[in-house]
Amino acid sequence: MHSYLITAAFVATGAWLWFGPDTAPIPLTERVVVDRSEVLPTTLRTPITGEPTILLQGSIAKGCMDCHVLWDSRDRQSTVLVQHKNVMLDHGENDNCMNCHDTDQRDKLILRGEQLIDFADSSQLCAQCHGPTWRDWQRGTHGRTNGYWDPTRGTQTRQMCVACHDPHHPAFPKLKLFPAPNTLRMGDPDAAHGEHELEGVLGRLRGVIDKQREEALKGREAAEAAAKEKLDAEYKRLGIEIGDKR
Amino acid sequence: MSTTQTPVKKNISRRSFLRTGTQVVAGMGAFVAALKPLASIDPDDFGGVQGFLQKHYKEMDDEDMDAALRRIEADVKRRFDVDAVAKDIKPTTGVEFVYALNLSRCVGCRKCVHACVAENNQSRSPEIQYIRVLEMPKGTLDIEKGNHHYDRPSVPDLDHFYMPIQCHQCANPPCTKVCPVEATWTEPDGITVVDYDWCIGCRYCEAACPYWARRFNFTTPEIPKEEVNPEISYLSNRPRPQGVMEKCTFCLHRTREGKLPACLEVCPVGARKFGNVLDPESEVAQILRTKRVFVLKEEVGTLPRFFYYFDERYPRDASQDSYEEMPDMPGVIRTHGGAKEEASK
Amino acid sequence: MKEYFRFLWRCFRLSFHGNWMYKTWMLILSVIALFGLNAWAKQIAGGLATTGMTDQVSWGLYIANFTFLVGMAAAAVMLVIPVYIYKNHELHDLVIFGELLAVSAVTMCLMFITADLGRPDRASHLLLRFNWPISVLTWDVIVLNGYLFLNLHICGYLIWCAYNERKPARIFYIPFVFIAIFWAISIHTVTAFLYSGLGGRPFWNSAVLAPRFLASAFAAGPSFLVLTLLLIGRFTAYEIPKKAIATLRSIITVALTINMFLLGCEVFTEFYTDSAHAASAKYLFLGLNGYSALVPWIWTAISLNTFALIVLYTPVRLRTGWMSTACVAMIIGIWIEKGMGLIVPGFIPTPIGEMVEYLPTQNETLVCLGIWAAGLLLYTILVRVTIPVLTGKLTRTRLYSTGDES
Numbered sequence: 001m002h003s004y005l006i007t008a009a010f011v012a013t014g015a016w017l018w019f020g021p022d023t024a025p026i027p028l029t030e031r032v033v034v035d036r037s038e039v040l041p042t043t044l045r046t047p048i049t050g051e052p053t054i055l056l057q058g059s060i061a062k063g064c065m066d067c068h069v070l071w072d073s074r075d076r077q078s079t080v081l082v083q084h085k086n087v088m089l090d091h092g093e094n095d096n097c098m099n100c101h102d103t104d105q106r107d108k109l110i111l112r113g114e115q116l117i118d119f120a121d122s123s124q125l126c127a128q129c130h131g132p133t134w135r136d137w138q139r140g141t142h143g144r145t146n147g148y149w150d151p152t153r154g155t156q157t158r159q160m161c162v163a164c165h166d167p168h169h170p171a172f173p174k175l176k177l178f179p180a181p182n183t184l185r186m187g188d189p190d191a192a193h194g195e196h197e198l199e200g201v202l203g204r205l206r207g208v209i210d211k212q213r214e215e216a217l218k219g220r221e222a223a224e225a226a227a228k229e230k231l232d233a234e235y236k237r238l239g240i241e242i243g244d245k246r
Numbered sequence: 247m248s249t250t251q252t253p254v255k256k257n258i259s260r261r262s263f264l265r266t267g268t269q270v271v272a273g274m275g276a277f278v279a280a281l282k283p284l285a286s287i288d289p290d291d292f293g294g295v296q297g298f299l300q301k302h303y304k305e306m307d308d309e310d311m312d313a314a315l316r317r318i319e320a321d322v323k324r325r326f327d328v329d330a331v332a333k334d335i336k337p338t339t340g341v342e343f344v345y346a347l348n349l350s351r352c353v354g355c356r357k358c359v360h361a362c363v364a365e366n367n368q369s370r371s372p373e374i375q376y377i378r379v380l381e382m383p384k385g386t387l388d389i390e391k392g393n394h395h396y397d398r399p400s401v402p403d404l405d406h407f408y409m410p411i412q413c414h415q416c417a418n419p420p421c422t423k424v425c426p427v428e429a430t431w432t433e434p435d436g437i438t439v440v441d442y443d444w445c446i447g448c449r450y451c452e453a454a455c456p457y458w459a460r461r462f463n464f465t466t467p468e469i470p471k472e473e474v475n476p477e478i479s480y481l482s483n484r485p486r487p488q489g490v491m492e493k494c495t496f497c498l499h500r501t502r503e504g505k506l507p508a509c510l511e512v513c514p515v516g517a518r519k520f521g522n523v524l525d526p527e528s529e530v531a532q533i534l535r536t537k538r539v540f541v542l543k544e545e546v547g548t549l550p551r552f553f554y555y556f557d558e559r560y561p562r563d564a565s566q567d568s569y570e571e572m573p574d575m576p577g578v579i580r581t582h583g584g585a586k587e588e589a590s591k
Numbered sequence: 592m593k594e595y596f597r598f599l600w601r602c603f604r605l606s607f608h609g610n611w612m613y614k615t616w617m618l619i620l621s622v623i624a625l626f627g628l629n630a631w632a633k634q635i636a637g638g639l640a641t642t643g644m645t646d647q648v649s650w651g652l653y654i655a656n657f658t659f660l661v662g663m664a665a666a667a668v669m670l671v672i673p674v675y676i677y678k679n680h681e682l683h684d685l686v687i688f689g690e691l692l693a694v695s696a697v698t699m700c701l702m703f704i705t706a707d708l709g710r711p712d713r714a715s716h717l718l719l720r721f722n723w724p725i726s727v728l729t730w731d732v733i734v735l736n737g738y739l740f741l742n743l744h745i746c747g748y749l750i751w752c753a754y755n756e757r758k759p760a761r762i763f764y765i766p767f768v769f770i771a772i773f774w775a776i777s778i779h780t781v782t783a784f785l786y787s788g789l790g791g792r793p794f795w796n797s798a799v800l801a802p803r804f805l806a807s808a809f810a811a812g813p814s815f816l817v818l819t820l821l822l823i824g825r826f827t828a829y830e831i832p833k834k835a836i837a838t839l840r841s842i843i844t845v846a847l848t849i850n851m852f853l854l855g856c857e858v859f860t861e862f863y864t865d866s867a868h869a870a871s872a873k874y875l876f877l878g879l880n881g882y883s884a885l886v887p888w889i890w891t892a893i894s895l896n897t898f899a900l901i902v903l904y905t906p907v908r909l910r911t912g913w914m915s916t917a918c919v920a921m922i923i924g925i926w927i928e929k930g931m932g933l934i935v936p937g938f939i940p941t942p943i944g945e946m947v948e949y950l951p952t953q954n955e956t957l958v959c960l961g962i963w964a965a966g967l968l969l970y971t972i973l974v975r976v977t978i979p980v981l982t983g984k985l986t987r988t989r990l991y992s993t994g995d996e997s
Contacts, residue, residue, distance in 0.1 A: 002611060003265045006618055010272035013622050017629045018279035022286045024633045024641035024954035026465055031371045039361040041511040140529035144516030153504030174400035175514060178356035184372035184464060185645045186947050189395035280629040283636045292712055302720050388867055390944035411943055420791060426728040427716040446716055447709015450728055452649045456791025458941045461646050465638030488638045489709030546790040
């Protein structure tokens with residue numbers, strides 16, 4: 001009888017639905033964990049704000065003048081360092097250490113007018129040559145501000161130049177990359193293809209640019225190799241074996 | 247004329263009554279069984295009775311807001327076992343927020359993305375991130391050419407520049423136009439906000455935004471308890487329920503108190519600038535006056551309050567490639583000479 | 592008043608009676624509707640993450656079906672024009688079937704919208720704070736609900752009069768019928784404006800969208816009506832005049848021709864200009880950056896519509912078999928065009944260039960099937976009840992007898 005079929009159908013449906021799952025599947029992606037400590041407002045470098053020191057043989061801290069009163073400084077043209085092996089000046093046109101460091105007072109920096117300043121005031125030194133950047137920095141449009149946008153309600157913190165820029169190699173190092181987005185059901189982004197290639201003139205120019213870049217890199221490598229050779233020759237001449245230390 | 251007889255059968259027999267009766271009961275039983283998943287819902291997840299009766303933000307008086315904030319704090323306690331402090335911070339007069347981003351500085355590290363996630367209690371699973379950084383090839387400003395999923399050992403790559411995109415808090419926003427219940431609107435200080443307790447989740451605003459800045463909670467957001475930010479505000483970073491929209495609010499719980507947004511504070515290269523454009527001495531006012539700023543999709547007429555600019559002075563070129571990462575010390579970059587510096591903090 | 596409730600009760604009882612084919616049909620629809628209801632309950636519990644929608648493609652199958660059904664609802668009133676404007680009284684009764692279809696379609700639309708909402712428990716917010724006139728969605732809420740009540744009134748009144756065996760008073764339905772004609776156009780135009788007003792979505796931001804919506808609706812809706820009328824003529828005692836099918840066929844032919852023409856216009860504008868704004872069109876018709884999931888769909892839709900167009904312009908259109916096939920082809924083709932050919936590509940690529948494709952989940956599909964089943968159930972019941980009243984078999988004075996199972 002038709003009515004029994006209908007009843008049976010509803011009962012079966014009811015049972016299926018009642019004993020079935022209460023949820024539908026949701027494909028949640030694996031959580032990308034970025035700890036809060038990795039996103040704190042720190043700076044790239046910790047600048048020297050007090051007396052500059054060097055760590056010898058592990059942990060003996062010496063001030064600059066502790067050694068530099070014993071040895072005469074070399075001429076102003078030298079850029080090959082016996083100590084401070086880690087420092088190699090790569091500051092563009094500024095290729096002379098003594099443009100910034102005083103020859104006699106090694107724990108001070110020297111401004112163009114022969115005025116000596118502390119390491120903590122190093123930003124004044126940068127300002128001498130980098131006028132437009134200094135002007136922007138004073139306005140707040142260069143470098144990072146932390147704290148408050150409204151100085152009437154709290155402290156604004158500005159960073160000194162060397163908090164971000166290594167004075168011997170001011171160009172920024174490459175930085176660590178944080179994880180890419182991984183949103184719900186986004187599919188496989190690597191599956192895309194046709195990397196949004198540039199068309200037209202710029203696309204053709206890409207080959208030219210790539211070639212120029214390769215050549216620049218080769219030139220760079222050659223210059224580095226030459227500098228290293230010169231350094232090794234100096235050490236040999238001095239007959240010194242100095243370990244890797246600051 | 248009226249008769250109470252059934253229109254079809256002249257006589258109701260017991261048999262036919264039972265037959266019809268069982269069909270009806272079976273049908274109704276199946277109906278109830280179909281609705282069984284609703285029993286597993288916790289009404290508190292959906293705001294409970296208090297949430298249902300709550301008024302629109304603009305209609306709440308201090309007492310209503312107070313009650314709402316207490317409910318929100320209790321809800322955060324229930325969901326995450328965290329003691330939160332919920333506030334509702336009103337805008338200051340004479341303030342209009344503007345954001346400027348220096349494309350010559352951005353290296354595409356995505357630190358801002360994750361700082362924002364930590365600050366604003368965004369869902370970790372499924373993942374919601376307000377900021378999306380695009381890796382753009384040099385030579386174009388067409389954001390459709392950008393790569394969202396770039397993954398490199400380190401950034402920046404020298405053939406690209408990087409463009410983070412988040413809500414631009416437009417002055418002529420398409421999203422607020424289309425909302426049928428006015429759950430999203432522009433506040434006097436320029437920020438486009440969402441009342442999470444009013445939104446019905448139709449996602450029309452998400453379709454309308456030309457910058458893909460709005461996000462939807464497709465399910466209940468999941469935040470690990472130790473990562474919950476307990477300083478929350480009604481219109482910005484309080485943990486959201488399922489089924490509502492959310493987006494960047496320029497960290498209004500911080501900025502309305504004079505502080506800087508989280509994304510700006512962590513940027514390692516100082517590419518982000520923020521402030522009150524009505525103050526002529528502010529960073530952003532100076533940038534708008536002195537730098538060559540532009541906005542995305544200007545032709546759509548949204549009048550964004552988020553400006554991009556370049557002020558390239560020392561362009562990155564191939565010579566910068568002398569840096570490599572040390573394999574034995576991850577995260578540390580070797581300068582060409584030997585010193586080890588912490589690459590990113 | 593008491594008589595009215597008795598009338599409703601009698602209609603309700605009547606809807607449970609029919610031959611075995613009718614009961615089987617109703618049972619299948621009921622079971623599907625129950626599964627759909629269960630799927631929706633799971634969606635309420637788990638959130639819209641149980642569907643295939645994402646932040647990148649934030650509208651999918653629900654809105655696609657909604658858009659298609661708004662068109663159907665609008666077109667259902669198409670019979671009204673020849674009857675009342677061109678005074679073609681033979682088709683008089685058929686107007687009711689069209690309007691009943693409109694009622695079912697609009698109800699389905701409202702169900703799809705409810706299924707798509709993230710917080711349907713907050714639907715009352717629409718009444719408390721209504722962003723009219725700025726939000727086009729508020730216009731849509733008004734016109735859809737207005738259209739529903741308009742058609743309920745017209746059908747209800749005409750059927751009530753037939754039940755009471757008295758001639759309907761013109762003042763109670765003629766003005767409403769004329770309003771319904773304009774209102775039908777407006778519901779689909781407003782729905783088109785939902786999409787075409789968005790500057791951030793250049794694929795939709797086209798003036799041709801509203802005309803295209805209307806053209807495709809007036810092809811698909813009357814097609815559905817043709818199929819319904821053929822079924823009614825075949826399975827019930829009701830006589831369908833040949834003129835009805837012919838009138839509908841003319842409407843469909845014109846509408847489909849315009850639809851294909853407008854498709855050509857869109858294709859030309861997108862591909863000849865070849866600007867960055869054509870990205871979604873490229874994705875849809877040709878595939879983009881290696882993503883091509885929708886390409887087979889759109890070309891199937893175009894093929895089906897072309898096939899239907901050819902049938903309509905050749906003598907075979909006069910044969911029922913060919914006409915029905917063309918109608919089915921058109922309904923499927925236009926459904927694909929409105930859903931996969933319009934809604935989904937509008938989101939791919941995203942406004943900032945990300946490519947994420949969309950695939951509906953099983954739960955989402957069940958909800959859609961459930962709503963379709965519920966709508967068809969409603970339409971079947973309405974037709975099932977209307978025919979005996981119109982043919983005089985069920986009236987105030989006459990009791991319906993079981994011997995006559997139709």
